[in-house]
Amino acid sequence: MTITLSVAVLLAIVLIFLLSDDPGRTIYYFFAGPFINRYYLGNLLNSAIPLVFAGLGIAVAFSSSAFNLGGEGQVYAGALVTAAVCLALPDTNGFIGGIAAVLAGVITGAVLAGISGYFKMKWNTDLLISSFLISAAVVLIVNFLITGPLDDPASSLLATPKIAEQYRLLRIFKPSKLNISIVFSIVAAIAVYTFMYHTHRGYEMRICGLNPDFARYGGVNVNTYLVLPMILSGALHGLGGGLAVTGTHYMALKEFTFGVGWNGIAVALIAKNHPLGVIPAALFFAYLDAGAKAAMLHSDVTFEIAAIIQSVIFYLVTAQAIFSFVKYRQRVS
Amino acid sequence: MPSVDMREICKYYPESGVKANDYVDLSVKKTEIHAIVGENGAGKTTLMNILYGLERADSGRICLDGEEVVIRNPRDAVRLGIGMVHQHFKLIRPFTIAENVTLAMEQRKYGVLLDRREAWKATEKVIADFGFDLDPGAKIADLTAGQMQQVEIVKILYRHADVLILDEPTSVLAEQQIRTLFDTLKNLTCLGKTIIIISHKLDEVMSIADRVTVMRKGKSTAVRNTDEVDDKELSRLMIGKGITYGFKRDASVPGEPVLALYNVSVAERTGHRPLLDNVSFSVRAGEIVGLTGVAGNGLEELEEVVNGLRKVDSGRIEHRGLDVTNASSYFLREQGMAYVPSDRLRRGSSLSSSVLENLIITSRRSFLNRGFFRRKAMEKFGREILKHYSIDTDLYVPMGTLSGGSIQKIILSRELSAQSDFIMFSDPTWGLDVASAEYIYSRILECRRSRAAILLISNDLDEVLGLSDRLMVMHRGKVVGVFENDGTLSKETIGEYILGLRNDFKGDAGNDGQATMGRGDGNGGGIDDNVVGGGSSRDCSDLSPE
Numbered sequence: 001m002t003i004t005l006s007v008a009v010l011l012a013i014v015l016i017f018l019l020s021d022d023p024g025r026t027i028y029y030f031f032a033g034p035f036i037n038r039y040y041l042g043n044l045l046n047s048a049i050p051l052v053f054a055g056l057g058i059a060v061a062f063s064s065s066a067f068n069l070g071g072e073g074q075v076y077a078g079a080l081v082t083a084a085v086c087l088a089l090p091d092t093n094g095f096i097g098g099i100a101a102v103l104a105g106v107i108t109g110a111v112l113a114g115i116s117g118y119f120k121m122k123w124n125t126d127l128l129i130s131s132f133l134i135s136a137a138v139v140l141i142v143n144f145l146i147t148g149p150l151d152d153p154a155s156s157l158l159a160t161p162k163i164a165e166q167y168r169l170l171r172i173f174k175p176s177k178l179n180i181s182i183v184f185s186i187v188a189a190i191a192v193y194t195f196m197y198h199t200h201r202g203y204e205m206r207i208c209g210l211n212p213d214f215a216r217y218g219g220v221n222v223n224t225y226l227v228l229p230m231i232l233s234g235a236l237h238g239l240g241g242g243l244a245v246t247g248t249h250y251m252a253l254k255e256f257t258f259g260v261g262w263n264g265i266a267v268a269l270i271a272k273n274h275p276l277g278v279i280p281a282a283l284f285f286a287y288l289d290a291g292a293k294a295a296m297l298h299s300d301v302t303f304e305i306a307a308i309i310q311s312v313i314f315y316l317v318t319a320q321a322i323f324s325f326v327k328y329r330q331r332v333s
Numbered sequence: 334m335p336s337v338d339m340r341e342i343c344k345y346y347p348e349s350g351v352k353a354n355d356y357v358d359l360s361v362k363k364t365e366i367h368a369i370v371g372e373n374g375a376g377k378t379t380l381m382n383i384l385y386g387l388e389r390a391d392s393g394r395i396c397l398d399g400e401e402v403v404i405r406n407p408r409d410a411v412r413l414g415i416g417m418v419h420q421h422f423k424l425i426r427p428f429t430i431a432e433n434v435t436l437a438m439e440q441r442k443y444g445v446l447l448d449r450r451e452a453w454k455a456t457e458k459v460i461a462d463f464g465f466d467l468d469p470g471a472k473i474a475d476l477t478a479g480q481m482q483q484v485e486i487v488k489i490l491y492r493h494a495d496v497l498i499l500d501e502p503t504s505v506l507a508e509q510q511i512r513t514l515f516d517t518l519k520n521l522t523c524l525g526k527t528i529i530i531i532s533h534k535l536d537e538v539m540s541i542a543d544r545v546t547v548m549r550k551g552k553s554t555a556v557r558n559t560d561e562v563d564d565k566e567l568s569r570l571m572i573g574k575g576i577t578y579g580f581k582r583d584a585s586v587p588g589e590p591v592l593a594l595y596n597v598s599v600a601e602r603t604g605h606r607p608l609l610d611n612v613s614f615s616v617r618a619g620e621i622v623g624l625t626g627v628a629g630n631g632l633e634e635l636e637e638v639v640n641g642l643r644k645v646d647s648g649r650i651e652h653r654g655l656d657v658t659n660a661s662s663y664f665l666r667e668q669g670m671a672y673v674p675s676d677r678l679r680r681g682s683s684l685s686s687s688v689l690e691n692l693i694i695t696s697r698r699s700f701l702n703r704g705f706f707r708r709k710a711m712e713k714f715g716r717e718i719l720k721h722y723s724i725d726t727d728l729y730v731p732m733g734t735l736s737g738g739s740i741q742k743i744i745l746s747r748e749l750s751a752q753s754d755f756i757m758f759s760d761p762t763w764g765l766d767v768a769s770a771e772y773i774y775s776r777i778l779e780c781r782r783s784r785a786a787i788l789l790i791s792n793d794l795d796e797v798l799g800l801s802d803r804l805m806v807m808h809r810g811k812v813v814g815v816f817e818n819d820g821t822l823s824k825e826t827i828g829e830y831i832l833g834l835r836n837d838f839k840g841d842a843g844n845d846g847q848a849t850m851g852r853g854d855g856n857g858g859g860i861d862d863n864v865v866g867g868g869s870s871r872d873c874s875d876l877s878p879e
């Protein structure tokens with residue numbers, strides 16, 4: 001991993017020298033940019049939060065061989081439903097209403113992914129395809145709702161109105177958007193880890209995913225565990241979406257979660273599906289993103305160039321993760 | 334002059350340490366039907382895979398029509414006029430017969446377009462030339478097993494094969510289809526084709542083949558003309574002399590019946606014949622009941638039925654008098670029934686999970702404290718097992734990185750540590766080295782000493798003969814023989830039952846004078862337990878579960 005990372009950084013520097021007129025400045029902002037002030041640092045940490053939730057959702061699913069490719073729609077729909085519940089209850093107590101709203105988002109995600117799991121159990125449909133297709137349709141429906149019935153006519157943004165003050169989560173690192181949901185994300189990672197590796201349900205779930213024949217032989221009800229990992233995965237995605245609304249944006253914007261579902265897969269891959277590994281993996285991902293943004297603002301690189309450099313590093317690291325995963329699989333079989 | 338001449342073929346599998354072919358000779362004359370017979374694992378299929386280029390021999394020569402050839406892959410074999418019909422058909426079900434037959438040798442129009450008319454015509458010609466009755470436009474999915482096999486043969490003939498290899502061609506066919514196949518094969522030899530057929534069904538070999546090569550434990554042991562040999566001699570050649578193990582089975586007085594099956598039947602989905610046909614027996618505390626037979630005769634199904642992995646269509650299974658018919662695996666385990674499966678890599682263990690996670694699968698609930706695992710207790714349990722069974726590995730090593738012997742030891746230790754009153758072992762030593770096998774035998778005998786009821790399902794005759802107190806033979810889903818293993822039982826006798834040469838064990842009282850019959854309890858599901866042949870006939874009342 002160290003070698004891969006050094007090669008990636010080296011390659012990024014080479015690219016910057018090729019593409020930037022002021023490489024020194026670009027390199028500085030690309031790698032150190034996220035740390036030069038509280039605002040950047042806070043936003044870096046904040047942008048890691050939805051990645052942690054999506055990464056956890058994927059880790060739960062993948063380590064049980066439930067391939068959830070619908071993270072995108074689950075995050076997005078979870079966010080919209082949370083925003084909608086908040087908007088429907090403008091005067092409720094912040095604590096109760098907030099929990100109700102986020103819970104509604106969680107359930108939305110769980111149901112969306114659970115449908116795929118149910119289809120798999122009932123008709124043995126392919127999880128990859130059903131979860132992806134459901135998500136693709138859901139994204140369009142949410143787009144319609146945000147730009148149509150739930151659009152705020154008073155704002156020029158393609159977004160819902162802002163949620164009431166009492167639902168907004170505490171900002172803990174002003175002026176950045178970092179809020180207390182970062183604590184929730186760490187708690188969630190620990191909870192998922194505990195569930196998967198320290199409870200018998202988590203154990204049975206993983207065994208079913210790894211080898212259903214062995215699970216059946218050992219007296220595990222395999223059918224239950226076709227649906228459960230998908231429900232958990234969808235719930236975590238929905239939670240990530242809901243907290244993005246109450247913690248960061250205070251509204252649901254059109255396509256504001258764009259890419260989180262896919263990036264969650266990358267995060268889980270780098271973390272090798274280990275729930276606690278998801279946190280550093282998400283931070284690394286968020287750091288690359290923040291560095292690219294800082295370099296764009298403070299140096300001469302354009303969005304495209306920043307994206308290229310970011311992808312080079314990212315592909316190398318992911319390739320390494322996939323490679324070691326495949327090698328592990330080959331070794332054990 | 335022989336059409337196919339294989340000399341001193343050797344093939345060694347280093348992963349499993351098996352000498353699949355050990356200086357094997359095979360000589361097949363032109364236009365004859367030549368059978369290769371032998372037990373499971375005798376090396377028949379390996380030899381044919383080498384001839385068809387699916388595998389390469391480590392050493393040895395292959396001559397076709399007197400000329401030495403090198404066969405690197407199936408394409409070489411096809412070019413040399415060799416074709417093979419595999420035991421499991423390799424056809425594309427949604428495609429038509431013509432599409433399957435011409436696959437990879439398609440007729441083309443303008444170099445790129447598929448010429449369906451031409452494919453159709455060519456297929457029709459092969460079908461007509463060799464006297465088949467098939468419609469080139471029919472979809473594979475709509476055909477019977479017998480017709481699919483004909484398509485496989487047509488496919489080979491379309492590729493101008495002169496030598497046809499058929500691997501266990503009758504195993505998937507019904508009686509009538511077998512007769513059609515044999516007519517086809519005879520017809521093909523008249524048209525100048527040479528046929529090699531792999532089989533372990535001696536009656537079929539006797540009726541179809543001109544000559545037969547016998548293989549045993551990787552060696553070719555005899556070549557005979559079928560008109561100069563009888564099936565009894567063939568079975569003796571196939572099975573060979575027994576071997577003696579380094580363990581001693583001391584006397585044991587069986588106690589109460591622990592597991593009993595009453596007329597258990599399982600139907601096959603396609604409905605040719607039942608997979609299990611009125612199987613009744615019991616296993617008593619402190620005895621080892623051996624169950625043997627050739628693969629495909631119901632052993633696998635029985636293994637699954639007893640573990641609750643397969644539902645029975647009729648009949649009853651009792652564990653200590655409790656009806657456990659069609660109970661779940663979980664329930665059976667709770668009842669104290671342990672099981673060491675034959676498929677140790679897929680069913681018996683999870684290779685990508687750790688040793689500890691493999692060890693706790695059956696006892697997982699005993700480590701729970703309010704839904705959470707007590708990790709310390711779990712690790713203590715795991716370490717104690719490893720120590721007690723002297724398995725040299727770490728708890729957190731992935732199972733798949735261990736050797737086959739260690740994996741089986743871990744599975745065995747897990748199942749034995751449950752202190753069950755019934756343990757089923759299925760092929761507990763296949764692929765293991767002698768030391769590991771001896772270790773496992775000593776553990777099985779230890780279970781017997783601690784008064785567990787043991788069902789040993791095995792394809793290995795020596796193993797079953799060495800360990801069992803009582804021995805049952807299955808053929809075509811039926812129990813065709815039950816023997817007391819008192820030391821006088823010979824391997825040859827059992828072999829005859831295994832291969833279906835003798836079938837004097839019937840529900841109706843002994844039809845050749847040897848069989849006696851006992852009847853257990855009434856209620857229509859009574860148990861029929863017979864003792865026949867070989868060993869001493871005995872009073873059957875103590876074979877019944879009551």
